[in-house]
Amino acid sequence: MHLLFIDESGTPPKPADEKHSYFVIAGLVIPEDRWPGLRDKLIGLKRASGYRGELKWRFFAPNNADSDNPMLGWEQAAKNDMRDRVFKIITEAKSCRIIACASEGRTAYGLGNVNSQDDLYFRTYKPVTERFQYFLQDVTRASGRDTYGIIVADHRGKGDDDSMRLRHERLIREAGKYTSDYANFIEGLFFSPSHLSIGIQLVDMVAGAIWRAQAHGDRTWYDRLRPSFRASSQGKIDGFGIVRFPKRDWQGDVLD
Template sequence: MHLLFVDESGTPSKPESVHQGYFVMAGLVIPEDRWSGMRDKLVGLKRASAYHGELKWRFFAPNNTDDDNPMLGWLPAAKNTFRDNVFKLITDAKSCRIVACASESATSYALGNVNSQSDLYFRIYKPVTERFQYLLQDITRASGSDTMGLIVADHRGKGDDDNMRQQHERLIRESGKYTSNYANFIERLFFAPSHLSIGIQLVDMVAGAIWRAQAFGDLTWYNRLRPSFRQSPTGKIDGWGLVRFPKAGWIGPILD
């Protein structure tokens, strides 16, 4: 079985906003037999680095002085070394894969069928689940035995969780008509508080790196993660490991 941990970075712009904002949802696929090893390595890395608490992308911002930031007082070089080691943990796990979707808000709302922040959230969740299903199909074909998957999302609040759960259920029910056939999914959608989930903490870092690259053109940490993206046989990431929404009319930079 493979676990897909999903989290987002950035904030979906409101429909009335004229700002072309970027919003990213990322998924980190971890095979069940690799999860405990990655957990132990991250716990060990935190301990060795005297990092006490939850891992979050926003804590690495130079101006982040939140009381709960474990890196208060750290020099930039120390932060970058720690972040590099976190990403090395992901890329060293050769069977782990990244699937993600990035959206352009103004371009998305111009479609006519995206009318709210909730609509936009769900529209970028769908391609992530589809790429997960494609990955499971690829592994099934290569191994000759069924490979199943389960999705774990960051807990955001009862109302948001209920809404996402309902949208997920609708997506699964309608599979095979206008979407992928999710034949390799187990159960439905699960939620976990980020401070209690190693997978959610790791994918938060992945989402932040992709968002930084998409919104600001800073490819430093995106390139660090390149080996772990789902790719085409020729090494293409765009459309395989990172989907653009909407693809038609996209005016921003294309990451590949």
């Protein structure tokens, strides 16, 4: 079985926002037998580095002074070293894969069928579920054994979670008509508070790196993670490891 942990970076812009705002939902696929090793490595890194608390991308920003930031008082070089070691944990796990979707707000609202922040959130989430299904199909073909997966998302709040769970269930039930067939999914969408989930903390870092590359053109940490993205047999990431929504009339950079 494979676990897909998902988290977001950025905020879905409102329909009236005229700026080119980007929003990312990223997923980190972890096979069940690799989970204990990743957990132990991250816990060990935190202890060795004196990092006590939840791992979050925003804590690594040069000017972040949040009271709950475990790195208050750290030099930026020490923060970057910590971040590099976190990403090394991910990239050294060769069977783990990154899948994501980046949405371009103004272009998406121009479609006519995206009318709210909730619509944009779900339309960014949907391609991630599809690529997870494709990934599970690929593993099934390669291994000759049926391979299944579950999705674990960051807890956002009861109202948001309930809405997301219902839309996820509708997506799965209606699969095969206009969307992917989710034959390899187990149960529905699960939620976990990020401070209690090592997987959510790791994918929060992934989402932040992708958003930084897409929104600001800074590929420093995106390129560090590049070996772990799902890719085509020719090594192409666009459309395989990262989906653009909407692809048509996309005006920003194409990450590959």
